[in-house]
Amino acid sequence: MIRLSNVQKTYAARRGSEEHTALRGIDLDIAAGEIVGVIGRSGAGKSTLIRCINLLETPTSGSVVVDGTDVTKLSKRDLPLFRRQLGMVFQHFNLLSSRTVYDNIALPLELAGASKAEIAEAVNPLLPLVGLEEKRDRYPAELSGGQKQRVGIARALSSSPKVLLCDEVTSALDPETTRQILNLLKDINQRLGLTMVVITHEMAVVKALCDRVAVMDGGVIVEEGQVDGIFANPVHETTKSLLADEFVEFRAGQSSDQLNGQEG
């Protein structure tokens, strides 16, 4: 479904900053229906990678093929239609505060010129899918973080994309809400057969959601494979250290559980 071949991205020098190469020859194949995690520390190039898939950034060289089309060769005129095949979910939800849940979900369709009837046909089934039927006419300020992210997911699904790009979608959520949102994404993947690219800095997210993972460091993929295999036998130092973070968090969670147990 998605094939990145030798993708390089160099940001041009600006006043006060030198040119910076954020991606250094990325090769990555993502099959239809697969959930692939891209994990790395801050500055590894994860966001740049996702922005080269939806062409918010143009790769300096290399090719990005989505569903058989080399998207780096698309004309400006064809870009909006291409982008509609890719749903994007963000860390900070990016909802419009003056619009209800329904109208936020409808926004991409409205912008694409869909009629009211077409919008209703697309948005109404999404409300139960993300568990927001009761909140249809509420505004973002009246929602919890998890509910806001459900709106973000439904909005990304409204134009029936083939691919969902998720950028740190649980980083602003507490652990229980994170679990619920990851379960929702897994459920959507299974029901709709959507291909998903999941950017994260947390191995726990990869473990809960992804089939395969690519570990990035310094603009390259340093290790890649099935999630179970990578967890059982990490080879690269970056992978080992990201897994070690998870272990520390797990231990911290355990000791706070123990503390809670003592208090109870």
Ligand SMILES: Nc1ncnc2c1ncn2[C@@H]1O[C@H](COP(=O)(O)OP(=O)(O)OP(=O)(O)O)[C@@H](O)[C@H]1O
């Ligand atoms: N528009 C830009 N102009 C210049 N350099 C940039 C630009 N965007 C990103 N970079 C640089 O490219 C590198 C990769 O950035 P990117 O945002 O892709 O990393 P990331 O892994 O997503 O990090 P984070 O988790 O902090 O978002 C960083 O060194 C960053 O400073």
